[in-house]
Amino acid sequence: MTSNHTPAPSHTQGGPRRAGVMTDVHRRFLQLLMTHGVLEEWDVRRLQKHCYRVHDRTAAVEELEDFINNINSVLESLYIEIKKGATEDDGRPVYALVNLATTSVSKMASDFAENELDLFRKALELIIDSETGFASSTNILNLVDQLKGKKMRKKEAEQVLQKFVQNKWLIEKEGEFTLHSRAILEMEQYIRETYPDAVKICNICHSLLIQGQSCETCGIRMHLPCVAKYFQSNSEPRCPHCNDYWPHEIPEVFDPEKEREAGTSRATKRSLRSRQH
């Protein structure tokens, strides 16, 4: 049982970066990550271990961060990378294989028709322009007449929206839609380039912000998990920008250990959460 140790081809070598060494363990990992679209960190770790078990049982499991950096250095010349992010509502770390430097909806392009893609774009715009990061189903469906391509009826559009949810591009919550963490990971660059004025940025991590909390005085915004981390064990939270009292409830920092302890109740939690994620 040999793992294929192949150094990256020399034409990926740009500057001082070391070319990574890809083995079948990494390749299997990539294949599986790809099929999932987006994966939570604990699943990613399980996946990594599975790949070692299948291809190289004797090897020590590399630290996840190094493992991923290794893979990314080989993927660099392909403008693809494994990107790490976090869910906006409770800060669970997630990973996705994203295309860099390509048109945003390219990954969706082969799964959806022209009018469906346009529906997504319309929903995206509404989400970005909204105050809460959510766009109501009604508002989205009202734009159905403006879609490019084949005419779409509202009933159809409802189903297409559900397709987006199933494919993890949108999340639905009580009749309103926001972006799934997968979409944020894949499309952040596109969104920032396309809607430079409307786009919101988190004051703490400086990444794209769709859902979050905002200061009522000066208007700066923060992701919920960023709020959690920033104000952790701070009894008098104040806005980092204008120092005014921070009026919102401070969420808890995501704790993967607590998740694992939850054990059996996780199964129910996951099925509930799968509507949100």
Place this chain on the structure above:
Amino acid sequence: MPRGQKSKLRAREKRRQARCEIQALKEAQATAAAAGESPSACALSGGRSAAVTPRRPQGAASSTSADAALSGTDSDEGARSQDEGSPRSSKGSEVSHRDPLNKKVVLLVQFLLQKYQKREPISKADMLKFAIKKYRHQFNEILKRASEHMELAFGLDLKEVDPIRHCYTLVNKLDLTDGSMHEDENMPKTGLLMIVLGVIFMKGNCAPEEEVWEVLNMMGVYAERKHFIYGEPKKVITQDLVQLQYLQYRQVADSDPPRFEFLWGQRAYAETSKMRVLEFLAKIHDTVPSAFPSWYEEALRDEEERARARAAARARTAAMASARARALASSFSHPK
């Protein structure tokens, strides 16, 4: 009497086609050698008139408003593409982000990955349309480089399954050829397929659905339970793998209430063999293929059949190639 324009053009076209054929034949032989497939006919891209104006397809792939850095520069470099397009060696050349071919390689890789995920066959026409576009004359070089990337980074092998219609597929090197198939319940999707193929084979090449599930259940795969790797196993084996032609799923004749059975699909016959499946099963049971004498016999007969078919195909292609070469030679010596 000097040759007219038409005849000059025709001769030029023929020469270009011949060059392209030889190149394609060489390349195809290199890649197909291991697979034992007959080398493909000439990639027709070289034969197409260069006068075709490349247009960006109006399909979904390019309907977004923001143009990426990648596709945006196409219009500038398009005019020069014919001159710059000399294939560069992928070994030892420095990183060239300005290399226009490189961008196409990147696009093609991303396109192939999408196709792989959807487990759809890949046609050359689609590759040209969605990824290669103006650079159709460098199709072979771009394809070659993209294949290298696919193999290196993802362990996926790009194979031409239909040399006439130029259809390709991506074969997972890590599963079918990897001898270290692990008898773990966490097997990748292709492991699932191999098991089902095995059950079908062992039941005389046609297996009732209940018996397939009996075996899968023993490996912790259930019809009504979501699986960590496979997702929805029932959907995978009754729909996805059927659509991809790896399996056939049909109703047992005159069954009421309706019962169903599985058979091997056309693509399973193309991409694996009874012997490989038997090897896989033997490994799972910690034994050797010959421990199952009757199936072993059948698998051996199947191997012989395949070897004969391969030899016949090779002979046919050799005959075709030499016939073509003779035709060309004669047309040069008899100018019209």
